Amino acid sequence: MSVFYHVVMMKYGEGADAAFHEKVQDYCRAIQKACAGVLSYDYVTNKATRSQGYDYAILARFETEAQHDAYQVDPNHVAMKTFMAPVIKDMVVLDCNASQ
Numbered sequence: 001m002s003v004f005y006h007v008v009m010m011k012y013g014e015g016a017d018a019a020f021h022e023k024v025q026d027y028c029r030a031i032q033k034a035c036a037g038v039l040s041y042d043y044v045t046n047k048a049t050r051s052q053g054y055d056y057a058i059l060a061r062f063e064t065e066a067q068h069d070a071y072q073v074d075p076n077h078v079a080m081k082t083f084m085a086p087v088i089k090d091m092v093v094l095d096c097n098a099s100q
Contacts (some may be wrong), residue, residue: 007094020043027080037067
């Protein structure tokens with residue numbers, strides 16, 4: 001069975017304090033509840049020693065690519081991006097279909 005993966009690795013600047021991370025977690029919980037087809041949606045710390053400063057990531061799995069596309073315009077996701085944007089220095093995104 002194939003699922004659609006969405007991985008966003010981020011480097012943060014000033015303002016990524018404990019309150020910021022908690023608010024991101026709140027958004028993640030809201031997205032998990034609101035968006036159809038979300039199999040998992042996690043905000044995680046990168047433990048790799050070769051992270052090159054990409055210390056946090058969103059790891060998401062969707063049933064289909066179409067459900068991922070619908071999530072992109074969901075109000076919860078749009079609000080999360082708006083909240084996070086001023087703090088993100090750089091990010092790398094991976095979107096792909098892969099086996100579960």
